[in-house]
Amino acid sequence: MKNIKYAKFGAIIIMLVFILPSITMASNKVPFLTYKGGGPLLDIKCTDSYCVAVGNTTQGKFQISLSTDKGKTWSVVLKKEEVIKGAPGLVGVDCADSTCITVGVGGVIFRSVDSGKTWTNQLNILGDANSEFSQSIISSVDCVNSKLCYVVGQNSSGGSSKALGPMILKTTDGGINWVRVESSLSGAMAIDLVKMGKILCKNEMECFGIGQQRSIFHTSDGWKNITFQNFKIDDPVPAYNPDGSIVYFIDGKPNSVPEKIARGDFSGISFTNDGGVIVDDMGDRLQIILKSMDNGVTWNTIPFPSLPKLNAGGSISCTGSVCVIASSNGVRGKVNIFTSLDNGNTWTYSSLNKRIMVSGASCIDKNNCFAIGMLIPVGVVIKVK
Numbered sequence: 001m002k003n004i005k006y007a008k009f010g011a012i013i014i015m016l017v018f019i020l021p022s023i024t025m026a027s028n029k030v031p032f033l034t035y036k037g038g039g040p041l042l043d044i045k046c047t048d049s050y051c052v053a054v055g056n057t058t059q060g061k062f063q064i065s066l067s068t069d070k071g072k073t074w075s076v077v078l079k080k081e082e083v084i085k086g087a088p089g090l091v092g093v094d095c096a097d098s099t100c101i102t103v104g105v106g107g108v109i110f111r112s113v114d115s116g117k118t119w120t121n122q123l124n125i126l127g128d129a130n131s132e133f134s135q136s137i138i139s140s141v142d143c144v145n146s147k148l149c150y151v152v153g154q155n156s157s158g159g160s161s162k163a164l165g166p167m168i169l170k171t172t173d174g175g176i177n178w179v180r181v182e183s184s185l186s187g188a189m190a191i192d193l194v195k196m197g198k199i200l201c202k203n204e205m206e207c208f209g210i211g212q213q214r215s216i217f218h219t220s221d222g223w224k225n226i227t228f229q230n231f232k233i234d235d236p237v238p239a240y241n242p243d244g245s246i247v248y249f250i251d252g253k254p255n256s257v258p259e260k261i262a263r264g265d266f267s268g269i270s271f272t273n274d275g276g277v278i279v280d281d282m283g284d285r286l287q288i289i290l291k292s293m294d295n296g297v298t299w300n301t302i303p304f305p306s307l308p309k310l311n312a313g314g315s316i317s318c319t320g321s322v323c324v325i326a327s328s329n330g331v332r333g334k335v336n337i338f339t340s341l342d343n344g345n346t347w348t349y350s351s352l353n354k355r356i357m358v359s360g361a362s363c364i365d366k367n368n369c370f371a372i373g374m375l376i377p378v379g380v381v382i383k384v385k
Contacts, residue, residue, distance in 0.1 A: 056089025166193035268316035282314025326371035
């Protein structure tokens with residue numbers, strides 16, 4: 001097995017250039033609820049002609065909703081299958097042409113070949129103790145085309161020791177059959193892959209992943225070799241020992257060295273029209289956008305210093321040069337919407353006064369972007385542009 005190209009700050013020069021963009025209050029009341037019903041919605045994918053939103057019902061069953069008129073009206077096309085015991089249901093969805101794949105807890109994969117109208121349960125091994133993926137949680141899916149899709153997740157137990165830990169699965173027949181990608185990760189380095197929560201591919205070979213503790217992953221050979229970057233930009237918390245010496249608490253543990261740490265998670269990723277890669281972190285009292293113009297080698301950091309803190313659940317979607325970010329602000333009881341018309345360099349701001357937990361965003365075109373989430377206890381779709 002080849003050694004992973006483990007990209008640390010000492011190996012790759014990371015340029016963090018702080019830019020204060022133009023942030024203005026939008027005068028028009030753009031954001032509004034376009035759909036309300038069922039249970040929490042956890043991810044959304046829109047194409048040129050339709051949108052698919054996935055999640056679970058209030059009874060804990062899998063749920064898929066579909067719009068065929070650019071988000072104006074919605075209908076539930078799947079609401080059945082196994083009851084989910086204390087865990088979210090379908091958590092990720094992606095579509096290419098008329099093929100859609102949605103994934104979730106227990107290694108569940110549903111497949112549609114008619115633009116989300118009907119679905120088949122392609123890989124459901126809940127309760128099968130002998131299955132390699134019996135205790136897996138698939139967190140994200142990305143379809144490069146109607147045949148090739150990748151999913152990423154992790155497995156805590158299963159029918160073989162090979163199944164333990166992080167996993168990347170691949171299909172080349174539109175989701176009928178899935179195989180595990182054998183990557184270069186091994187030992188302690190494989191643990192880092194567990195941090196990956198969302199993936200997005202530019203083509204069959206080049207993909208990015210983001211996740212916990214501001215981690216960014218990159219592959220140029222279909223996830224066989226992976227580079228890893230961890231943006232440690234937070235200061236540790238100092239405290240005094242009884243003898244007067246200073247100790248630094250990093251993730252709740254004492255440390256004598258004041259290392260930079262990464263408390264937040266990257267929660268959204270998208271590609272811009274100018275070739276840039278954008279990730280966002282709208283949680284942990286931080287409001288940050290990272291943008292790269294050279295496939296993740298160097299990054300520009302775009303903060304939002306003037307807006308209310310305590311955002312969470314940020315999700316980003318770009319189409320062409322238009323980007324939107326939707327995030328929750330539970331303290332103020334609103335959804336914050338950020339919109340860019342220039343590939344994510346400058347942004348306008350608007351809000352929706354609803355206490356909604358945002359969990360996904362997707363754009364059909366420059367005039368139709370949507371966010372999804374939960375207005376307790378029901379799922380909602382918001383037109384944010």
